[in-house]
Amino acid sequence: MTERARTAPAGPAKQRRGQHTVDRLLRAAFEVYRDAGPQGFTLPAVIEASGVSVGSLYHHFGSFDGLAATLFIRCKDDLLAALTDAVRPATSAKGAVTALVSGYLRWSAAHRTEALIIHASPYAGYLRAHTERVDAGRAPRVAELLEFFGPRLAAEGLRPLPPAQAEMLIMGPVTFAVTRWLAGTEGFDLEEAARTLPDRIWLSLGTVPAGP
The missing domain is CATH 1.10.357.10 (Tetracycline Repressor, domain 2)
Structure with missing residues (x-):
């Protein structure tokens, strides 16, 4: 793969997948907050509810605090x-x-x-x-x-x-x-x-x- 190909902007399909992951994490975060309250609103709980990896959460939000702030x-x-x-x-x-x-x-x-x-x-x-x-x-x-x-x-x-x-x-x-x-x-x-x-x-x- 050429350097040009490696640095090309993400295509529409990849962007849609990324947005789907963001929405999935936010939906799971909301459900965890709803069901467990502030005390139960934790990184492991959201990861379990969403089925998304910790690495993916950090990729899209920077940190669990970033996810919480977005919510x-x-x-x-x-x-x-x-x-x-x-x-x-x-x-x-x-x-x-x-x-x-x-x-x-x-x-x-x-x-x-x-x-x-x-x-x-x-x-x-x-x-x-x-x-x-x-x-x-x-x-x-x-x-x-x-x-x-x-x-x-x-x-x-x-x-x-x-x-x-x-x-x-x-x-x-x-x-x-x-x-x-x-x-x-x-x-x-x-x-x-x-x-x-x-x-x-x-x-x-x-x-x-x-x-x-």
Whole structure:
């Protein structure tokens, strides 16, 4: 085989096989997380569930942490896509906040494993080495949401807050509620939270007083 042949780009068939292996590993990782939880989410468990070699996993993801980070990114993208779809029909800032909060809670109720991956992963440590990739994965969705919210918030005279503070006021109670629900807190009803939190979060944002 010539050097040119050895260094030629992979053909479509090889690319399809590679993508099939990636999807197979991610599907197995998700199933292991779903069935065994964070504590059972290990390299041997995923290898056994997928039937893929350790070498192949490292070839496609660099490490087990790389696989875990990719799984987190995919789940986060699914959530952000759902939130974008939820707020898009809103015609007011309050409607958008309500849609965002209730959409997050209801998505979590319908996607418990994905919600667990999203909320448990930041404490697992493996995301630190993949911060840039995680940020790059969420940036387009977050930018779309901010672009949607900005004009509506300004039009309704919402109290001017730095984006990080506004995010804490809106998303802080939501993520805390989902965390409590995932932990199985007795008496905590996620559907009830979806009904009551939007109005309370909206009130917490406040509005700029009207001028004289």
